[in-house]
Amino acid sequence: MAHSKRDKQTTHERIVSVAAKRFRERGLDGIGVADVMKEAGVTVGGFYKHFGSRDELVVEALATAFKDLDVWEEHTEDMVQLLQNYLTEAHRDAPGTGCAMGALLGDITRGSKSVRALYTERVKRSLAFSSALLPSSQRGDKRCRALLILSALLGAINLSRAVSDPSLSREILHGVRDELIGLVKPANAQASPNPIPGL
Amino acid sequence: MAHSKRDKQTTHERIVSVAAKRFRERGLDGIGVADVMKEAGVTVGGFYKHFGSRDELVVEALATAFKDLDVWEEHTEDMVQLLQNYLTEAHRDAPGTGCAMGALLGDITRGSKSVRALYTERVKRSLAFSSALLPSSQRGDKRCRALLILSALLGAINLSRAVSDPSLSREILHGVRDELIGLVKPANAQASPNPIPGL
DNA sequence: ATTATCTATAGATCTATAGATAATGC
DNA sequence: ATTATCTATAGATCTATAGATAATGC
Numbered sequence: 068m069a070h071s072k073r074d075k076q077t078t079h080e081r082i083v084s085v086a087a088k089r090f091r092e093r094g095l096d097g098i099g100v101a102d103v104m105k106e107a108g109v110t111v112g113g114f115y116k117h118f119g120s121r122d123e124l125v126v127e128a129l130a131t132a133f134k135d136l137d138v139w140e141e142h143t144e145d146m147v148q149l150l151q152n153y154l155t156e157a158h159r160d161a162p163g164t165g166c167a168m169g170a171l172l173g174d175i176t177r178g179s180k181s182v183r184a185l186y187t188e189r190v191k192r193s194l195a196f197s198s199a200l201l202p203s204s205q206r207g208d209k210r211c212r213a214l215l216i217l218s219a220l221l222g223a224i225n226l227s228r229a230v231s232d233p234s235l236s237r238e239i240l241h242g243v244r245d246e247l248i249g250l251v252k253p254a255n256a257q258a259s260p261n262p263i264p265g266l
Numbered sequence: 267m268a269h270s271k272r273d274k275q276t277t278h279e280r281i282v283s284v285a286a287k288r289f290r291e292r293g294l295d296g297i298g299v300a301d302v303m304k305e306a307g308v309t310v311g312g313f314y315k316h317f318g319s320r321d322e323l324v325v326e327a328l329a330t331a332f333k334d335l336d337v338w339e340e341h342t343e344d345m346v347q348l349l350q351n352y353l354t355e356a357h358r359d360a361p362g363t364g365c366a367m368g369a370l371l372g373d374i375t376r377g378s379k380s381v382r383a384l385y386t387e388r389v390k391r392s393l394a395f396s397s398a399l400l401p402s403s404q405r406g407d408k409r410c411r412a413l414l415i416l417s418a419l420l421g422a423i424n425l426s427r428a429v430s431d432p433s434l435s436r437e438i439l440h441g442v443r444d445e446l447i448g449l450v451k452p453a454n455a456q457a458s459p460n461p462i463p464g465l
Numbered sequence: 466a467t468t469a470t471c472t473a474t475a476g477a478t479c480t481a482t483a484g485a486t487a488a489t490g491c
Numbered sequence: 492a493t494t495a496t497c498t499a500t501a502g503a504t505c506t507a508t509a510g511a512t513a514a515t516g517c
Contacts, residue, residue, distance in 0.1 A: 277495080
């Protein structure tokens with residue numbers, strides 16, 4: 068026990084990293100500080116030397132979880148690729164390392180002011196990112212299209228995790244994915260603004 | 267104290283009714299049995315004469331909350347009407363009496379087997395209902411379109427409740443609503459398979 | 466001397482149970 | 492006599508704090 072200042076920082080990072088994972092898996096109320104500390108390899112007593120309150124950990128963990136989204140966006144080149152990566156069984160089954168906006172969607176409403184503010188900023192960033200990925204020739208407003216896509220992605224990943232029927236879960240992921248791809252794809256014959264006669 | 271069998275039944279219904287409202291507002295873990303009993307006008311000690319466990323109350327309350335959806339569906343004549351009623355600020359601000367699929371979306375994943383099974387059945391009913399409302403001439407699969415609409419509705423209502431910026435919240439509701447209406451509308455010039463001349 | 470972490474526990478909250486009380490209903 | 496509800500509490504869990512311990516770092 069009683070290590071250096073440098074060690075304290077890595078301990079702190081370990082605590083936040085464990086929390087960022089477990090909160091996404093079990094919800095913001097789904098794991099207590101004692102269990103987080105234990106999984107980080109320390110005991111509960113030191114917690115308040117690291118955080119002023121439990122909610123401070125929640126805020127830090129949320130910020131850390133959002134970093135995964137920044138990385139995700141950096142590796143995303145177009146909207147179809149984003150849709151194909153987001154709506155997968157692998158993502159559905161790994162909420163702890165997946166999209167925190169999705170994993171915590173339902174928890175945020177009941178969260179603290181700071182938690183909601185942080186989440187709100189992340190939503191704004193995602194909307195800006197999605198808008199920028201959409202083709203400018205798209206009919207209608209790019210902003211509204213981005214709002215629809217974000218809502219559908221968050222709804223579908225949550226729904227696919229909620230239902231207990233595996234084949235329905237798969238159907239949700241693939242159905243919504245294909246439907247959204249159909250909306251953003253450079254529009255083949257079917258959906259052209261100038262319909263080709265006979266189709 | 268100590269009323270008739272008839273009174274027990276109405277007490278039971280009052281407990282479930284309070285729970286159906288509060289669970290939607292605060293989540294399945296957001297209110298304890300003591301507070302539910304108190305709001306129903308009884309004390310906590312009688313709880314286990316009404317329910318075998320807390321989870322039994324959750325299941326009954328969920329079933330009761332879903333009855334509001336049955337009523338909603340009965341009063342819904344077309345998809346545009348459904349979208350216009352669902353994605354409103356009034357609905358966003360009244361989760362306790364609103365759509366339970368939306369209010370509890372994020373909680374179900376961590377719910378009991380019975381809770382998830384009940385939720386899953388309700389999702390299946392909603393998908394069948396939405397499919398039936400869609401015009402059969404719609405390009406693409408009606409089933410996939412219904413999956414997209416349900417995901418977008420649940421995602422948007424949750425997102426509008428989560429964000430702390432009121433104007434963003436409004437934008438989500440109205441943007442997704444208009445975008446979905448654009449997808450299902452008997453299609454003006456842009457996307458109609460059988461465009462009516464002059465419309 | 467300071468401090469990072471430890472053991473121990475206070476105090477709040479929650480589910481579930483035990484036993485008492487006062488009506489109902491054969 | 493049965494039973495619907497009551498008061499009271501056991502036992503588990505959780506956040507937060509107090510004080511001890513054993514390293515670090517001036």
